[in-house]
Amino acid sequence: MRPVGDGPYLQVRDLRVRFDTEDGVVRAVDGVSFSVERGKTLGIVGESGSGKSVTSLAVLGLHDPKRAQVTGEILVGGRDIVGLAEEEVRRLRGRDMAMIFQDPLSALHPYYTVGRQIAEAYRVHHSGATRREARQRTVEMLGRVGIPQPERRADQYPHEFSGGMRQRAMIAMALINDPDLLIADEPTTALDVTVQAQILDLLGDLQDEFDSAIILITHDLGVVSQVADEVLVMYGGRVAEHGSAQRVLRQPQHPYTWGLLSSVPSLHGDADADLVPIRGNPPSLINLPPGCAFHPRCPHATDRSRVDVPELLPADEPSHLVACHLPEPDRLRLYQEAR
């Protein structure tokens, strides 16, 4: 399903997701824009309540229109899916775009064999395929994601799989229709670190093979640094910083990104030094601080930070975007001093 024309496969422009709750309006995503090209990986980083998962669910058209108000543009292969009929979005989902979740057990039905569930995902989008063809394709896919003895494994139930094998099975299901866009929401968070390394390698290999665009949502900066080409840092439903992985992780310009990086314990550097955490807690989306949402926790906040929401503007290079009121020379100096 290759659409005509060039440009990024996924383009999100000014995405806003609002929920009306008893306690008030929650602006879970408030004006987020990004794009992902084929063969590239965008890492979306943030803590709880940053809006990273709500963003990915919007891209997949998974918000219930009765509960959530989604506005903006989400162009998938050039086609805007915001406001598209549920029936049409469903046709895209699973075929052009697919998702893998943190917990594969919740995505796999315990009552059916793994093979049957994957084959069904194939037949939904290939109505002409016979049972035999679907089965053959399933076994092939299980083999591709590194499951040994795929013939036999296809006939087993999810509980007979280990955590890592289940995650592989879910990846097989997500990729069976050769989607152009894969959204992985904390795909390795529930896994042991040696298995996480295998799964990240596998995603990279499959991306080379299928040339898919990947969005990886995670709280783990280490994981992002390993696989992402571009990084989007979210805070309080907005983008704090966005750019190449090299820029955002090596020359970050937003005080929140600095805080995240200095909070993470490392295998290198001085183990006896205290970590440098961010003071306070992530904000509640119901009661977001005015101005820059990060200002109550920011050691460099100015009077303006308390009033005006900072715009996301280009910094040292056009594709490196930062939403901070501090002038760039000050940011560069402060970051150097802190290091």
Place this chain on the structure above:
Amino acid sequence: MSLLAVEGLTKHFTARGGVVRAVDGLDFTVRAGQTLGLVGESGCGKTTTGRMLVRLLEPTGGRIVFEDRDITHLGRRAMRPLRQDLQIIFQDPYATLNPRHTVGRIVAMPLTVNGTRPPGGVKKRVQELLELVGLNPEHYNRYPHEFSGGQRQRVGIARALALRPKLIVADEPVSALDVSIQAQVINLLRQLQRDLGLAFVFIAHDLAVVRHFCQRVAVMYLGRIVEIGERDEIYERPRHPYTRALLSAIPDVAKLGQSEGRIRLTGDVPTPMNPPSGCRFRTRCWKAQDICATEEPPLTAGVACHFPEPEGAP
């Protein structure tokens, strides 16, 4: 003299289909004021070990000696005075705080249960404890739901400190917290350890977190310790292939996608119901030889491997 000494500690669970050898013969010691990290992946037995240490689980075999006293099979009543010295902090602070009790009452509970009358009264002591862990002492009358995740973990820590323990078992105390909050709690634990001279058994799957908190580290695999030693020895010069693979698998921001020298293990951890013969790690080990299948390597000079890296190798 060590504060805590564990010899041949074993816990087997009977399950449908056989025996789960969750912990299968551990030896280690913790000195007063020292921190020992227990690290490993799921099913390695680290949590079971922690629960046996504070006697929430009855060991199947081996000995736990605390301050020269064998506490392995002490009953509830006999354990009670020892609870003062031996406390535990859990991963999920919310699940361990009674939602219907005020924070003041929660933190006071160990004092009440133990019949301790601190000078100046219970309330004063509780407020001191809240202050010690960085909470506002005036929030004494608030309920757990009014606190954030990180603050709840601080409440759990205050409660563990109430009786002035000598040893705290901390089971994944920061793994449910956001990154920025995790760093706050790690710093708090470090500061308490320094200021109060507490000993810790710190159980975690995150080796980077352990590196920032522990002076000694024991690496577990399928119910056994495969390597134990001083922090810098383990992190700078790991000798067991599993320790090397574990360290190599951690994605580190400092490396930013570089992949040279990476070790990738194949397969998953086998089930502790039917661990491999000989060395338990051999089914995933790139160095395994015939002897590894027949003879279990003993833990000698801090490493249990037939073919360890030479000492002092980078």
